Amino acid sequence: MKCPYCGHKEDKVVDSRATAEESAVRRRRECLKCGKRFTTYEYIEEVSLMVIKKDGRREAFDRKKILAGIIRACEKRPISIEKMEEMVTWVERSIQKKSDREVSATRIGELVMEKLKFLDDVAYVRFASVYRQFKDIGQFMVELKDILGKERPAAAKPGTLKRKKR
Numbered sequence: 001m002k003c004p005y006c007g008h009k010e011d012k013v014v015d016s017r018a019t020a021e022e023s024a025v026r027r028r029r030e031c032l033k034c035g036k037r038f039t040t041y042e043y044i045e046e047v048s049l050m051v052i053k054k055d056g057r058r059e060a061f062d063r064k065k066i067l068a069g070i071i072r073a074c075e076k077r078p079i080s081i082e083k084m085e086e087m088v089t090w091v092e093r094s095i096q097k098k099s100d101r102e103v104s105a106t107r108i109g110e111l112v113m114e115k116l117k118f119l120d121d122v123a124y125v126r127f128a129s130v131y132r133q134f135k136d137i138g139q140f141m142v143e144l145k146d147i148l149g150k151e152r153p154a155a156a157k158p159g160t161l162k163r164k165k166r
C-alpha cells in the first residue's frame with residue numbers, strides 16, 4: 001500500500017476489523033518510512049454497475065463520486081466521515097439489491113437525499129440544491145418549507161442513520 005503522505009510503498013497493519021455492516025475490512029496502517037498512520041478499506045468486488053446519466057450516457061458506478069458529493073454537502077456539519085461512508089455503503093447496497101447492472105443517476109441521488117434528509121437538514125438542502133438544480137429561490141423555499149413542515153421523531157438525533165418509522 002502506498003503511503004498517502006510520503007509515497008513509500010511499505011507499511012504495517014496496526015489494526016484490522018470488519019465494518020459495522022460487514023461489507024468491508026477496515027485496516028489501520030502505519031508507514032514504515034514516515035511513521036504516519038492511515039486507514040484503508042477493502043471491499044468485495046461486486047458485479048460492475050453502470051450508471052445511466054440524465055443525458056443518456058452510461059458510466060461505471062463510482063462510490064468515490066457519491067462520497068465526494070456527500071462530503072461537500074456535509075462540510076462544516078457535525079457528521080463524521082464514518083457516517084458518510086456508512087451512507088455510501090447503504091446506497092451501494094440498496095442499488096445492488098434492487099437492480100440488475102444499471103441504475104439511473106436520478107435513483108442514486110434520491111437514495112442519498114433520503115439518508116441526508118434524516119441525518120442533517122442543512123446537508124440535505126445543500127445536496128438537494130445541487131442535485132435538483134434549483135433555478136430560483138422559489139424552488140429553494142418550497143424545499144425548505146417541506147423540511148420545516150415535517151418534525152423529526154423525538155427519538156431521532158442528528159448524526160444517526162436509523163430509518164424513519166412510518
